[in-house]
Amino acid sequence: MLDFRLYMAQRLTALIMAPLVLGHIAVMIYAIQGGLSSAEILGRTQGSLFWLLFYGLFVLAVSIHAAIGIRVIVHEWAGLKGAALSALTWATGLGLLAMGARAVWAVTAA
């Protein structure tokens, strides 16, 4: 159910996420110092290739990582397997990716 390929995908995405989580939290704390409006935040993120790549990569890593995690939990706790389990894995991954990508695009598109 969790073969070597999925195991590596989950470990590698965890490696990518670790610094991004720290970066995300640091920016959150920094950004709200002295009260920052959403318009001001959008002013900095819109049209920024850096933030597009930062959060784009974050969303991609989260989608892969979470889909595999959910796959393991659902298999062990609910007994789902085979094609249904694969379908759920893909649906979770693609669903998270779609929602995340939409959010990233909303704040970074110029």
Add this chain to the structure above:
Amino acid sequence: MTTKAEVLEVSVWRGSADGGALETFEVPARESQTVLDVVSWIQQFADPTLTYRYACRVGMCGSCAMMVNGTPRWTCRTHVQKVAEGNSLRIEPLRNLPVIKDLAADMDPFFDKWVEAEAVHHPTGTRHDPIAHVDADSGARQAADAGIECINCAVCYAACDTVAGNADYLGPAALQRAWTLLNDTRDGGGASILDAVSGGGGCHNCHSMGSCTQYCPNELDPMSAIAGLKRETVRRVFRRRRDA
């Protein structure tokens, strides 16, 4: 808790693959009595149709494992005094395995997985070759030595919650044997072992919960052996890259 009471209240699981229930027996309490003594007493003096399994009675053959008050144990070396709750014992067949009858679990899935994990010897020599030199001090040999005293009792397999949730998972005993063979210089199956433990039921399913290591009656550490397999499967990928 001491069992000063004269009589033990023992509930024993009776049944077959189609189902069953607990049946209670009163067994005289004795000093230094083992759980296997209790089961044997019931079979000899209360109900000769009780089915269970044992052979050596000294913790070597691995055939007497059962669930005792919900915990997997080698019953021939488990003293009643240590595990009884008050004066009561609940004895059931090993968890995570099908039942044949009463306390005898069907060990086939357990041993089939040893073969599936390539936990079988892959010879590198013949009887005509000189006896292989084994360097007892090498790190690999010490890693192998740490796991070779497994008596195949399936206590770890019964204790493992990952086995309980994932029927395909090879389990701690098979994976530990795969690890000892991987570290044995006389075994030529390295690549096929790593392939076998990398599949859908392989070592990567382990959550490192550690029940195997906690309950192994021989105090082995299958959890670390499985961690070793995970490490080696990852290393192999990078080694291949470098060699390419």
